[in-house]
Each structure stands twice: as structure tokens, then as C-alpha cells.
Amino acid sequence: MEHDILPSYFIGDTRVDATLRRLYAATLRMDPPARQAVAAHGLDEGAPGFYEAMKDAYMPVTPDLGMLLYLLVRSSLARTVVEFGTSFGISSIWIAAALRSNGNGRLVTTEMDGGKVSCARNNLREAGLDDLVEIRAGLAEQTLREPLQHPIDLVLLDGAKSAYLPVLRLLEPNLRSGTLILADNTDMPGSRPFLDYVQEPCNGYRSASIVTEALGATHPCMVLLRVRE
Known part of the structure; x- marks a missing residue:
């Protein structure tokens, strides 16, 4: 294993x-x-x-999904990325490493657990990527109300599934046509309102589903493209 x-x-x-x-x-x-x-x-x-x-659990993206994040950030030449659900910062490291490879950029990520915020900052520092990342401590529905300087190129949703839709709607004014959105573990019941919303064509998204595996479990992920501003 x-x-x-x-x-x-x-x-x-x-x-x-x-x-x-x-x-x-x-x-x-x-x-x-x-x-x-x-x-x-x-x-x-x-x-x-x-x-x-689960405060001591890492709950990271799988290595395959982490590599996909890295590839998507690099191939899209993303400069501004927003993440919902920092945890210990593993997905943040994948994203920030891609931003570094792109030459520059900014990841804004949010985490409600103060202990995990501290650990994530240390882990990003260990990886040499902390200068590219802003961690906002608190509930995403509040912290992501703070303005962003640039349109968002990529979004990772990997926190409480019931908050996927409220967070997406909060970010929509900053999405552009072509923004990528990845939503992890979309098989969980709390993600149903989000899935219903993004699968309605008039709301401006097109999607594909992928599945990665780790620790003996499958992890469905939806990859979305914003097709209108």
C-alpha cells in the first residue's frame, strides 16, 4: 500500500x-x-x-489528484488559484509548486481549524513555497468574501461538501470564461446541491468526472470548466 x-x-x-x-x-x-x-x-x-x-487526520488529495492539480495549473499558466480546505497543506504544496514553475502566482486557501493552519504554514515553509500562499483562517463563506486582486484561473473545492455550492457562488464574480474548478469527493451526499447546480447547462459549466484511489477507497472528483462570465 x-x-x-x-x-x-x-x-x-x-x-x-x-x-x-x-x-x-x-x-x-x-x-x-x-x-x-x-x-x-x-x-x-x-x-x-x-x-x-478528524482534526488530527490529514485528509489530503490523492497523489494522482495532486499531480493532476500540478499539471492543470502549469498547462493553463494559472496565476491566481483559490482553494477551499487547506487541511495540512498537501494540496496547497502541489498547487504552489506549479505556480513556482510557472514563474509566479498566488494561491489563496482557507481553513477553519487553527491548528491545521499553523501546520500548513510550517509545511509550506518546509517545501520552500510559503511566499506564494495566503492562508485565510476561518469559515470559507466568510474569509473568501475578502476581495481578490485578479480573476481566478483555477479553484479547488476540498472542504465540507455542503459548502461547495455556497463557496462556488461566492467566487463566481471572480471566475472568467475558461476558469477550471476541481471538486473532490463528489460522491458524498452533501455535494448534491453543488452537482445539481453545475450540471444545469444554463449555469455556465461543463464537466467531466474522474476517479482516483488511495487507502483502499475511491475518490470521485469532478473537473469543471467555466464557459461564460
């Missing part, structure tokens, strides 16, 4: 790859027992107390 989730290299940057390997190895140690504990208490995502019970 560890061989499957931890490839021998990620993007070829020694400092970034070493940080990602350490964090994914920690995920293998921490997340399975955390998920077993919340399942034993009958908690699923959306239940009161779920995120508090």
Missing part, C-alpha cells in the same frame, strides 16, 4: 518531493485509525462533531 501511494518522485524538486513524501507517509499512519474511530461513533461528514473528531 505504501508503495502505491508514495511514488519514488513527485515533480522532481528535491525539497518539495521530500515534504510531500513525509506528509503522505504521515497520512498512512494517521488517517486510517482516525476514520475507524469516527465510524465507530457513527459519524459521517456533515454530522456535528465530524471535523473536530
Whole structure:
């Protein structure tokens, strides 16, 4: 299992790859027992107390989805990226590494757990990418109301699924035609209003679904293109 989730290299940057390997190895140690504990208490995502019970879990994007994020940021020459759900900063590292490879850029990411905010900042510093990232602490529906300087090129939605639609609607004034949106774990019930909205053609999105796998579970992800301003 560890061989499957931890490839021998990620993007070829020694400092970034070493940080990602350490964090994914920690995920293998921490997340399975955390998920077993919340399942034993009958908690699923959306239940009161779920995120508090999972505060020590990493809950990262899979390595395959991380690499896809890196490729999409690079190939689109993205400069401004917004992320909902920083956690320990693993997806932030993938995105910021791509922005660095593009020559410059800014990732604005938001996380409601103060402990995770501190850890994410340390992890980004370890990877040498902290100068490209602004972490906004608090609920995304509040922190993302603060203005952005430029139109958004790419969005990653990877927090509470029930907030996917409110966060997307909040960001829509800053989306341009051609903005990419990735929404992870869209098989969870809380994402249903989001899926209904983006799959209605008149709302201005086109989509494709992909599935990655890690820790014995599948992780459906929707990739969206904004087709009108």
C-alpha cells in the first residue's frame, strides 16, 4: 500500500518531493485509525462533531489528484488559484509548486481549524513555497468574501461538501470564461446541491468526472470548466 501511494518522485524538486513524501507517509499512519474511530461513533461528514473528531487526520488529495492539480495549473499558466480546505497543506504544496514553475502566482486557501493552519504554514515553509500562499483562517463563506486582486484561473473545492455550492457562488464574480474548478469527493451526499447546480447547462459549466484511489477507497472528483462570465 505504501508503495502505491508514495511514488519514488513527485515533480522532481528535491525539497518539495521530500515534504510531500513525509506528509503522505504521515497520512498512512494517521488517517486510517482516525476514520475507524469516527465510524465507530457513527459519524459521517456533515454530522456535528465530524471535523473536530478528524482534526488530527490529514485528509489530503490523492497523489494522482495532486499531480493532476500540478499539471492543470502549469498547462493553463494559472496565476491566481483559490482553494477551499487547506487541511495540512498537501494540496496547497502541489498547487504552489506549479505556480513556482510557472514563474509566479498566488494561491489563496482557507481553513477553519487553527491548528491545521499553523501546520500548513510550517509545511509550506518546509517545501520552500510559503511566499506564494495566503492562508485565510476561518469559515470559507466568510474569509473568501475578502476581495481578490485578479480573476481566478483555477479553484479547488476540498472542504465540507455542503459548502461547495455556497463557496462556488461566492467566487463566481471572480471566475472568467475558461476558469477550471476541481471538486473532490463528489460522491458524498452533501455535494448534491453543488452537482445539481453545475450540471444545469444554463449555469455556465461543463464537466467531466474522474476517479482516483488511495487507502483502499475511491475518490470521485469532478473537473469543471467555466464557459461564460
